[in-house]
Amino acid sequence: xxxxxxxxxxxxxxxxxxxxxxxxxxxxxxxxxxxxxxxxxxxxxxxxxxxxxxxxxxxxxxxxxxxxxxxxxxxxxxxxxxxxxxxxxxxxxxxxxxxxxxxxxxxxxxxxxxxxxxxxxxxxxxxxxxxxxxxxxxxxxxxxxxxxxxxxxxxxxxxxxxxxxxxxxxxxxxxxxxxxxxxxxxxxxxxxxxxxxxxxxxxxxxxxxxxxxxxxxxxxxxxxxxxxxxxxxxxxxxx
Amino acid sequence: xxxxxxxxxxxxxxxxxxxxxxxxxxxxxxxxxxxxxxxxxxxxxxxxxxxxxxxxxxxxxxxxxxxxxxxxxxxxxxxxxxxxxxxxxxxxxxxxxxxxxxxxxxxxxxxxxxxxxxxxxxxxxxxxxxxxxxxxxxxxxxxxxxxxxxxxxxxxxxxxxxxxxxxxxxxxxxxxxxxxxxxxxxxxxxxxxxxxxxxxxxxxxxxxxxxxxxxxxxxxxxxxxxxxxxxxxxxxxxxxxxxxxxxxxxxxxxxxxxxxxxxxxxxxxxxxxxxxxxxxxxxxxxxxxxxxxx
Ligand SMILES: C[S@@+](CC[C@H](N)C(=O)[O-])C[C@H]1O[C@@H](n2cnc3c(N)ncnc32)[C@H](O)[C@@H]1O
Numbered sequence: 445x446x447x448x449x450x451x452x453x454x455x456x457x458x459x460x461x462x463x464x465x466x467x468x469x470x471x472x473x474x475x476x477x478x479x480x481x482x483x484x485x486x487x488x489x490x491x492x493x494x495x496x497x498x499x500x501x502x503x504x505x506x507x508x509x510x511x512x513x514x515x516x517x518x519x520x521x522x523x524x525x526x527x528x529x530x531x532x533x534x535x536x537x538x539x540x541x542x543x544x545x546x547x548x549x550x551x552x553x554x555x556x557x558x559x560x561x562x563x564x565x566x567x568x569x570x571x572x573x574x575x576x577x578x579x580x581x582x583x584x585x586x587x588x589x590x591x592x593x594x595x596x597x598x599x600x601x602x603x604x605x606x607x608x609x610x611x612x613x614x615x616x617x618x619x620x621x622x623x624x625x626x627x628x629x630x631x632x633x634x635x636x637x638x639x640x641x642x643x644x645x646x647x648x649x650x651x652x653x654x655x656x657x658x659x660x661x662x663x664x665x666x667x668x669x670x671x672x673x674x675x676x677x678x679x680x681x682x683x
Numbered sequence: 684x685x686x687x688x689x690x691x692x693x694x695x696x697x698x699x700x701x702x703x704x705x706x707x708x709x710x711x712x713x714x715x716x717x718x719x720x721x722x723x724x725x726x727x728x729x730x731x732x733x734x735x736x737x738x739x740x741x742x743x744x745x746x747x748x749x750x751x752x753x754x755x756x757x758x759x760x761x762x763x764x765x766x767x768x769x770x771x772x773x774x775x776x777x778x779x780x781x782x783x784x785x786x787x788x789x790x791x792x793x794x795x796x797x798x799x800x801x802x803x804x805x806x807x808x809x810x811x812x813x814x815x816x817x818x819x820x821x822x823x824x825x826x827x828x829x830x831x832x833x834x835x836x837x838x839x840x841x842x843x844x845x846x847x848x849x850x851x852x853x854x855x856x857x858x859x860x861x862x863x864x865x866x867x868x869x870x871x872x873x874x875x876x877x878x879x880x881x882x883x884x885x886x887x888x889x890x891x892x893x894x895x896x897x898x899x900x901x902x903x904x905x906x907x908x909x910x911x912x913x914x915x916x917x918x919x920x921x922x923x924x925x926x927x928x929x930x931x932x933x934x935x936x937x938x939x940x941x942x943x944x945x946x947x948x949x950x951x952x953x954x955x956x957x958x959x960x961x962x963x964x965x966x967x968x969x970x971x972x973x974x975x976x977x
Contacts, residue, residue, distance in 0.1 A: 446856060446857055446858045446859075446965070447858055448856075448962060448965065448977065449856065449958040449961045449962060450958060450962060450977050453954075453958060471974075471976065472974060481858075535976075536976035536977065539976075620955075621953075621955040622955060622958060622977075623955055623958055623959045623962060623977060624953065624955035624956060624959060625956070625959055626959065626977065627959050627960070627962050627963030627966065627977075629963055629966040629967055630967070631966050631967070631973065631974070632966060632974070632975065632976075634973075635973045635974060635975045636975060638973070639975070670959065670963065673955075674977060
């Protein structure tokens with residue numbers, strides 16, 4: 445599997461080789477693959493989504509069974525011991541964490557971090573106000589709020605993430621721009637429209653149909669758009 | 684247009700190399716105008732080959748008129764001494780000049796070919812003889828093949844001065860050894876070898892001939908090219924930012940003005956923008972499974 449350049453860049457100055465790693469919010473396994481390629485001794489790939497756990501197992505873990513453990517678990521209460529990991533990665537995780545989950549997740553990171561542990565948080569800056577794709581994300585959030593009472597996406601500025609972890613005892617190390625602009629391709633736009641449509645299908649018919657039609661319209665109208673910024677922030681926990 | 688040292692040849696090549704195959708699709712008058720245009724924009728490195736139809740003949744008149752302003756690269760697919768010697772003579776005759784600056788082994792594909800070329804009675808003997816006789820000045824090699832074969836060629840040809848190989852964001856996004864042209868770039872830099880990038884503007888292979896007959900293709904390119912000013916500029920910038928000496932223009936003359944424009948305005952490319960392009964193309968290729976993020 446090709447490791448995305450966003451992942452390989454974010455990891456390139458981290459001492460991954462030989463380290464025990466926590467990949468927080470494993471998605472479909474891009475960062476798990478990046479950590480393994482960079483020589484991690486063990487990667488705990490944690491996700492609360494069963495389909496993602498399966499995807500990571502099939503795409504990545506199967507080829508590296510001795511170095512990978514895919515855990516279907518909640519980041520707010522990790523099934524890992526205190527002081528047990530040397531690298532934590534959160535690549536594209538924070539934008540799917542609603543504000544009320546932040547405190548518990550940050551607390552768990554600190555608990556499992558061993559002294560000297562490295563933390564890498566890669567995520568998106570809030571989009572500029574004239575970005576066309578904002579409307580699709582707004583629809584995604586609206587349908588998500590209506591269907592399950594929380595937003596689908598929250599874009600935390602790099603400065604906020606930095607203060608959050610520094611406030612919790614981590615030392616800031618560096619901040620990089622991974623993508624500028626961020627290429628939201630037709631595939632991404634379709635995937636986000638699919639999320640909105642799937643939440644819409646859980647709503648009362650009339651409202652749901654209306655919002656699903658909006659998703660169709662926005663998918664076509666936006667097509668693809670390169671806009672915004674993706675950042676990478678690295679921290680270290682004091683020895 | 685900016686220039687960069689072509690390895691240790693002593694020549695500073697423009698960051699765009701004119702792929703003269705474009706002349707093959709033009710009548711003589713149009714071909715003459717095209718050469719004047721690229722020279723006017725500051726291009727000083729031309730690349731030609733005998734198998735590009737009438738290209739050598741069409742390039743001839745303007746090449747002879749501006750011989751001192753043009754660093755001329757030519758190439759041969761012959762692998763033996765006799766074949767290469769004959770082809771070089773033929774190219775000199777068809778171009779109507781007495782000297783070619785850079786003569787290249789064209790399209791190296793297999794390890795066995797490297798044995799033939801470097802062995803007794805191989806093409807390189809003809810190249811070296813021509814160099815001694817003042818017919819050519821420098822020896823180069825071109826290949827679309829695996830990076831490892833090109834690295835082997837560097838090891839086995841001591842007097843190799845330039846390399847031509849593919850470089851674009853699709854290739855750069857692939858991690859496997861079969862696409863590791865970055866390793867070639869690094870090695871070339873260490874060895875003082877000049878580097879020329881091809882396929883910078885490739886969008887992908889043409890659809891199958893069932894879907895799109897060859898006669899219905901809109902561009903005279905080996906591959907389907909990107910064809911908007913913005914994409915052409917992004918692709919040029921990306922290729923030039925990888926550290927190549929020069930980026931070879933596309934085969935189709937209709938797109939030449941856009942490539943020249945991009946090359947003239949080149950002013951580096953931020954790494955975050957380079958990654959943006961790599962990621963865009965990676966996701967365009969429909970990754971499975973569907974992804975919301977980068
Ligand atoms: C966008 S993906 C991350 C991409 C991934 N890091 C990669 O490199 O491919 C976000 C992941 O976080 C997981 N996630 C979100 N909230 C979570 C939580 N509270 N506990 C566990 N996993 C969570 C989601 O299930 C999803 O797998």
